[in-house]
Amino acid sequence: MDSLPYFLLLLLVVSLTTLVWVVFRYRALRSQLRKYERILRQSASGDTPLLALPSNVKRLEELSTIVKSMVTSLSTQLSSVDSNRARLAAMLDQMTDGVLIASEEGRIQFANPAAEKLFGRGLVERSVPEVLRNHQLIQAWQRCQELDEMQVETAEIKGRRHFLQLIAIPDQHAPGGSLLVVQDLTRIRRLETIRRDFISNLSHELRTPLASLRALTETLQDGALADPDAAPRFISRIATEVDALAQMAQELLDLSRIESGQVSLERKPVAPKKLLVSAAERMRLQAERAGLSLQVDCPPNLPNVSADEPRIEQVLVNLIHNAVKFSHPGGEVLLSADIVTDSFTPWETEAVEGAVRFAVHDSGVGIPADDVPRIFERFYRVDKSRAGGGTGLGLSISRHLVESHGGQIWAESREGEGSTFYFTLQNA
Numbered sequence: 001m002d003s004l005p006y007f008l009l010l011l012l013v014v015s016l017t018t019l020v021w022v023v024f025r026y027r028a029l030r031s032q033l034r035k036y037e038r039i040l041r042q043s044a045s046g047d048t049p050l051l052a053l054p055s056n057v058k059r060l061e062e063l064s065t066i067v068k069s070m071v072t073s074l075s076t077q078l079s080s081v082d083s084n085r086a087r088l089a090a091m092l093d094q095m096t097d098g099v100l101i102a103s104e105e106g107r108i109q110f111a112n113p114a115a116e117k118l119f120g121r122g123l124v125e126r127s128v129p130e131v132l133r134n135h136q137l138i139q140a141w142q143r144c145q146e147l148d149e150m151q152v153e154t155a156e157i158k159g160r161r162h163f164l165q166l167i168a169i170p171d172q173h174a175p176g177g178s179l180l181v182v183q184d185l186t187r188i189r190r191l192e193t194i195r196r197d198f199i200s201n202l203s204h205e206l207r208t209p210l211a212s213l214r215a216l217t218e219t220l221q222d223g224a225l226a227d228p229d230a231a232p233r234f235i236s237r238i239a240t241e242v243d244a245l246a247q248m249a250q251e252l253l254d255l256s257r258i259e260s261g262q263v264s265l266e267r268k269p270v271a272p273k274k275l276l277v278s279a280a281e282r283m284r285l286q287a288e289r290a291g292l293s294l295q296v297d298c299p300p301n302l303p304n305v306s307a308d309e310p311r312i313e314q315v316l317v318n319l320i321h322n323a324v325k326f327s328h329p330g331g332e333v334l335l336s337a338d339i340v341t342d343s344f345t346p347w348e349t350e351a352v353e354g355a356v357r358f359a360v361h362d363s364g365v366g367i368p369a370d371d372v373p374r375i376f377e378r379f380y381r382v383d384k385s386r387a388g389g390g391t392g393l394g395l396s397i398s399r400h401l402v403e404s405h406g407g408q409i410w411a412e413s414r415e416g417e418g419s420t421f422y423f424t425l426q427n428a
């Protein structure tokens with residue numbers, strides 16, 4: 001019984017020691033946890049790297065390791081998301097198609113630069129109908145929202161002469177939202193129209209000489225061949241038609257070569273006067289036969305121009321040929337050159353100041369004001385009855401040749417008073 005108080009005392013001492021040890025451990029653990037919590041909070045707000053987590057806390061060691069590896073894999077994923085996002089943003093910036101992202105309520109949430117170019121700036125937060133402003137396109141977007149299916153629609157935007165194609169795609173990541181891709185088809189449409197017009201013009205141009213060739217051969221077959229007076233006349237008319245067809249084929253070939261850039265220019269410094277004189281000499285006989293005077297007026301001190309001589313001579317010959325063709329006997333054709341002093345041509349295209357401007361002036365029939373801007377189009381002839389068998393391709397070829405030299409060509413004319421054709425060439 002004597003040992004009982006000792007035992008109780010021992011128990012008390014052990015209990016007290018344990019309590020002190022537990023309190024001490026608890027406080028140490030609590031302080032570590034606080035530190036842990038503080039670091040996690042700072043990391044969450046981005047102030048401290050998570051790698052600073054204490055790793056000496058027993059039992060928390062494993063947790064620290066797991067959290068650290070989670071953080072490492074998370075930051076790898078984040079940086080890959082960041083680089084993907086940057087790549088996507090660069091792609092959207094460079095795209096030529098407009099891209100819009102619209103919310104379920106139809107508010108624009110994102111617009112790339114191409115979309116801003118098409119619809120103007122400040123598109124974000126505006127409504128889709130307000131931006132698209134075309135009921136066909138708006139309906140396509142509404143159908144996409146209602147049916148949750150991709151819709152494609154093409155429309156002409158009146159007033160702006162734009163052809164737009166809208167592809168509306170349901171946004172898989174935002175129910176009710178949509179992704180709108182807008183393509184500008186204006187250029188493609190214009191090229192299609194040019195191609196269609198070209199083919200229809202060409203077949204039209206071929207029909208007339210072919211019909212007359214057929215009529216002439218049929219007449220010969222029907223007995224005219226045996227008629228010594230008529231036969232040579234018919235045969236010479238056939239030869240004329242064949243020549244016209246051959247000329248058209250040659251001009252079309254030239255035009256297509258020039259347009260497709262297959263003609264390489266051999267540019268050299270050449271005196272403007274030399275170009276004018278040699279073109280005039282080539283056309284002198286033809287002008288005299290038509291009863292016209294052909295003069296060259298060129299100051300001697302003009303700078304040389306950079307030109308492919310035979311090509312520019314071809315341009316001048318085309319212009320003189322027209323001047324002769326569309327002038328009455330007794331008239332005059334004047335070739336001249338001077339320096340460009342004003343920076344704008346009458347068509348408000350910029351001409352380089354200091355370049356040399358060539359002019360072919362005639363006192364002929366002139367061109368109606370409405371036709372002047374169109375005469376450089378392929379096959380365009382003001383009045384087919386007075387065209388004197390031309391193909392309507394000469395000016396088109398001339399324009400391409402001048403433009404491939406970096407120059408400009410234009411015409412000024414008054415009906416009944418004559419015309420002046422100008423073109424510019426840069427200094428050598």
Ligand code: ADP
Pocket residue numbers: 318322323326362364365366367375380381382383387389390391392393394395396419
């Ligand atoms: P064409 O082979 O018919 O002459 P061009 O392309 O050279 O073809 O000219 C196109 C049209 O422009 C001509 O058919 C004519 O109606 C008009 N034209 C060109 N030059 C003159 C000019 N000097 N005077 C009057 N009309 C002209």
